[in-house]
Amino acid sequence: MLGFSRTAVAGAALLLANSVLAHPTPSRYNGTSQEQAEAQVEYWHGGCTVHPLGGAQDDGPALLIAFDKCRSNSIINLPGPLYTVEKVLNTTLFNTTINLDGVIQYTPNISYWSPNSIYLEYQNATTAWYLSGENVTLQGDGGIDGSGQVWWNEYAVLKTQGGSGVAGGSSRIFARPIPLAVARAKNILVSGISITNSPFWHSIIFESSYVTFENIYMKSLSSNESAQAANTDGWDTYRSDHIIIRDSVVINGDDCVSFKPNTTFTEVTNMYCDGSHGISVGSLGQYYGVADIVSDVYIRNITMLNAEHGARIKVFPGHNDTNSVSGGGTGYVRNITWEDFDCENCDKPIFVTGCYNYDSNTQWCQDHPSTLEISDINFLNFTGYASGNYKGEHYLYLAGKNAVAE
């Protein structure tokens, strides 16, 4: 996208990072000093390179210096091999390419991240890396490791305690950060990297336009049988348009891709999703009087293995309480196509509900028809087989005009 070379040309301001590495530095528990962090950043004509400290010391301050000094018309090289990070990355870049060939690993420190990660004002989502700006490429063979296990372990405990503010998601008290949020950004390409061990959703595209993710590898599986990975959606999209997600692999236990309110003009193609809850629209219509729109979404060539759902639309029922937070929203779901969809061992290959959260309460559903319109929905060329776990149950609610299932 941007015509920058990946080769670092040594410039006049070159600092020798090796001289830093040669001198042992105090452990990160004492904090990385400003001098130390400055010395980790190598400047050259056209960009910055960050050298890790090693020994699990905090590379966050050095990354923030590089993201500031090389924030526009630059290249930022992150060769790694490993950056330990205990600083929220709030980065706004213009015309800049990040070459992430190393791994950014967030520290497994709930007491740091929970109060500090950046709040996104949607379902209590917070992020460890708020990537904003315009004309940015984030590419490379490296990735982001969210150290999710410690979060899943803690979540399993909190859930059994009544989950004050944690049930079903993140909370302002126990804020599981999203490893990478593309937020209030435009014209962004993320290519080649992996995102693993995600505490919560792997990534969110938030109030952004023209965002492409390609060749991404996501995997978050717990190694602790009594603490499953939770809410590890691959991508969530919110108030965003012109999104492309393609040629990627997601191995998780929640939605592969989830289109949240006001997602339009989006394409998801050539995906391999294992263990997920499918490629989903919603939930929508949760808040009384709020208009939620998901439209013009095209999903094609999906291999969906061992999933709970394959293709899914979740819309809340209507509600007559003006303070309702469980239905009564308006808006529409329109022009959504799932095509060439191979669903193998899926519990509910196609699931459409206009009475989300009340599905088993037939009377409620009859009395509260959804105030959100679902139309022009296409399921084309579905192959594969269902798990049989829900044999005989009603799980396909098709509502609205022009619903087509082939």
Ligand SMILES: *[C@@H]1O[C@H](CO)[C@@H](O)[C@H](O)[C@H]1NC(C)=O
């Ligand atoms: C942290 O700082 C204290 C006080 O300066 C020092 O005694 C200690 O050795 C330092 N810890 C490490 C791991 O360097």
Ligand SMILES: *[C@@H]1O[C@H](CO)[C@@H](O)[C@H](O)[C@H]1NC(C)=O
């Ligand atoms: C980004 O590059 C374009 C030209 O491609 C230029 O017009 C614009 O000013 C640059 N933006 C910044 C913030 O430097």
Ligand SMILES: *[C@@H]1O[C@H](CO)[C@@H](O)[C@H](O)[C@H]1NC(C)=O
């Ligand atoms: C975790 O974060 C807290 C709060 O920032 C800090 O006081 C503590 O030293 C950190 N612990 C570790 C092990 O880094």
Ligand SMILES: *[C@@H]1O[C@H](CO)[C@@H](O)[C@H](O)[C@H]1NC(C)=O
């Ligand atoms: C992130 O950075 C932007 C731009 O510098 C700033 O406006 C915003 O307040 C910062 N957010 C947080 C949570 O620090």
Ligand SMILES: *[C@@H]1O[C@H](CO)[C@@H](O)[C@H](O)[C@H]1NC(C)=O
């Ligand atoms: C982004 O790139 C486009 C095309 O080069 C340019 O017109 C625009 O000014 C750039 N945006 C910014 C904020 O630099």
Ligand SMILES: *[C@@H]1O[C@H](CO)[C@@H](O)[C@H](O)[C@H]1NC(C)=O
């Ligand atoms: C597994 O999770 C449980 C519940 O959080 C926790 O008590 C236990 O220590 C964890 N085991 C390991 C090996 O992390």
Ligand SMILES: *[C@@H]1O[C@H](CO)[C@@H](O)[C@H](O)[C@H]1NC(C)=O
């Ligand atoms: C957000 O967190 C608060 C507690 O901090 C909780 O009461 C609320 O239910 C959470 N909202 C969502 C949508 O999870």
Ligand SMILES: *[C@@H]1O[C@H](CO)[C@@H](O)[C@H](O)[C@H]1NC(C)=O
């Ligand atoms: C479908 O996606 C797979 C990756 O999951 C890819 O290997 C294959 O080439 C794609 N097929 C078409 C026709 O695009």
Ligand SMILES: *[C@@H]1O[C@H](CO)[C@@H](O)[C@H](O)[C@H]1NC(C)=O
């Ligand atoms: C979605 O877009 C519509 C139309 O622009 C707007 O009225 C509504 O408030 C938006 N909803 C959300 C949740 O942003």
Ligand SMILES: *[C@@H]1O[C@H](CO)[C@@H](O)[C@H](O)[C@H]1NC(C)=O
């Ligand atoms: C339906 O959505 C697709 C994908 O965004 C778009 O290409 C197509 O033009 C839309 N169709 C209509 C009739 O708007």
Ligand SMILES: *[C@@H]1O[C@H](CO)[C@@H](O)[C@H](O)[C@H]1NC(C)=O
């Ligand atoms: C709301 O609906 C319930 C039935 O679900 C009904 O008993 C109640 O009278 C209605 N309230 C209003 C204000 O319409």
Ligand SMILES: *[C@@H]1O[C@H](CO)[C@@H](O)[C@H](O)[C@H]1NC(C)=O
């Ligand atoms: C149906 O989808 C499969 C992939 O899921 C593809 O291999 C096949 O060619 C498609 N069939 C038609 C008729 O397009």
